[in-house]
Amino acid sequence: MEIADLRIALFSGNYNYTRDGANQALNRLVGSLLALGAKVxxxxxxxxxxxxxxxGDLIGVPSMGVPFGRGEYRLATHLGRKVKRDLQKFAPNLIHLSAPDFAAHAALRWAQDxxxxVLASVHTRFETYPRYYKLGFMEPFVVWLLRRFYNRCDALVAPSQSMIDELLAMDMHDDIALWSRGVDREIFSSEKRDMEWxxxxxxxxxxxxxVFLxxxxxxxxxxVFAETIVQLRKRQVPHKVLVIGDGPARGWFEDNLPGGIFAGFQTGSDLGRATASGDIFFNPSITETFGNVTLEAMACGLPVVAAGATGAASLVDDWETGRLVPPAKDKIATAAAFAEAIEPYCTNHDLRARHGAAGEAKSKEYDWEAINRVVADTYxxxxxxxxxxxxxxxxxAASS
Known part of the structure; x- marks a missing residue:
């Protein structure tokens, strides 16, 4: 079978209505598949x-706004007759599910019928989300739901080896391929640094x-980011904070980062310029499965200080392109560990330049077309x- 023989129905919880790393990766994938002759x-x-x-061709599915103050995202609720008719007419030979929402569950049942x-791609660590909304008691239940969903699929793809290891440890599936991420080097490069900006x-x-990105x-x-900055100030470490991005928690972040510079939402060449114009990239998130922003910062020549968790653990070489900091017993201790890792980059120009250059060199290994070909081959x-x-x-049956 050739890639051009594929007919793929891709279900996404967010394909283009709000920009994030997951849907940009999906759009890149669809572009690669179409270029290879597949139907999507x-x-x-x-x-x-x-x-x-x-x-590519986008068909809307019924949805509602996500609760808990996240109304900018939509929750796909079901397929509906119109979508089922379109599926029947399109006649896919493979279903790709990118979010474990209600519509994906319905699409999984349709595929089995x-x-x-069915291939499922893992883009974020949904099981960690409840802890950020005072619902930590629900985490085991979310893990159970995810395990049930993923094990009904034929295979998974995940964006980093550290995430694959985590999924295997949680018994999410035993057939998991690596679908990494690429970086657009025309946008993200140390050459985009702009002193006037x-x-x-x-x-x-x-x-x-x-930089927070x-x-x-x-x-x-x-x-944790805000508390780390508090710790750096207590140590009297010279620094400024540059926040690139926007979102529903901006007000909280501004209140807890006095003196921070908020550049707002950036995209395309503006995003590359903003990232390259920073000096150190700090990513405390433990919810990433890959960390597109980490790779983009590396491509811009910034040393990275990140949580030693899924995603960053597969990107950052500790003491070579940045620092990986394992979580401590509580937020204060974790922030203190991050501050200790960041401090040398604030005071040692040679260390900052050396680790930044090493990160930029490593980022060149991540080519979109080769990466997306892995998914096509898995299909x-x-x-x-x-x-x-x-x-x-x-x-x-014929012989019996």
Whole structure:
């Protein structure tokens, strides 16, 4: 079977209505698949004014706003007759599920009813989310739900080896392939550093800017980031804070980061310029499965200080391209450990430059087309395996 023979129905909880790392990776994947001759149909919640134009054909699915103050995201609730008719007409030979929402569960049942293989991609650590909304008691239940969902699929793909190891340890599946992430080197490069842009924000040429890059939501570790800055100030470590991004927790972050410089949401070449104009990238999040922003910061020549958790653990080489800091017993102790790791980069120019250059060199290993080809090859394997099973069952039935 050739990649051009594939007919893929991709279900996404967010394909283009709000920009994030997961949906940008999915759009990149669809673009690669279409270039290889495959047929792709995308099913996702839609809005009147999406963040960007979708790659490929996009069909809207019924949805509702996500509760708990996250109304910018939509929750796909079911398939509906219109979507089922479109699926039937498209006649996919593989279903790809990228979020374990209600529509994905329905699509999984539809695929099983039609004897079609299913691949699920893991983009975030959903089981960690309850702890950021005072619902930590629900974490074991969420793990159970995820395990039940993923084990009904034929295979998984995950963006880092550290995430694959975590999924295996949690018995989420035993067939998990690596679908890493790439970086657009035309956007993200140390050459994009812009001193005039820095000055326009009030950063002096000799200021050391610690960068936060991403959506401003609590599950990105904003509380630990803010407490780490408190610890650095107590140590009288010279630094400034540059926040690149926006989101529902911006007000909280501004209140807890007095003196922080908020550059707001950036995209495209503006995002590359903003990232490269920082000096140190700090990512305390433990919810990442890969950490696109970490790779983008590395490509911009910034040393990275990150949580020693899934995602960053597969990207950052400790003491070579940055520092990996394991979580401590509580937030204060974790922040103190982060401050200790960040301090040398604020005071030692040579260390900062050396680790930043090493990170930029490593980022060149991440090529989108080669990475997406792995997913296409996994699709082909699953379809061929299903066809072989169907033929064997037919032959057995004929001989009995």
């Amino acid at each position: 149909r995308v099913y996702s919640p839609t809005v009147e004014k999406p963040a960007f134009e979708p790659t 039609h004897d079609i293989p 820095r000055r326009s924000l009030g950063l002096a040429d000799d200021d050391i800017a610690i 991403g959506r401003l939501v609590m599950e990105k570790g904003l509380d 082909v394997r699953l379809v061929e395996d299903r066809r072989a099973l169907q033929e064997a069952e037919a032959a057995e």
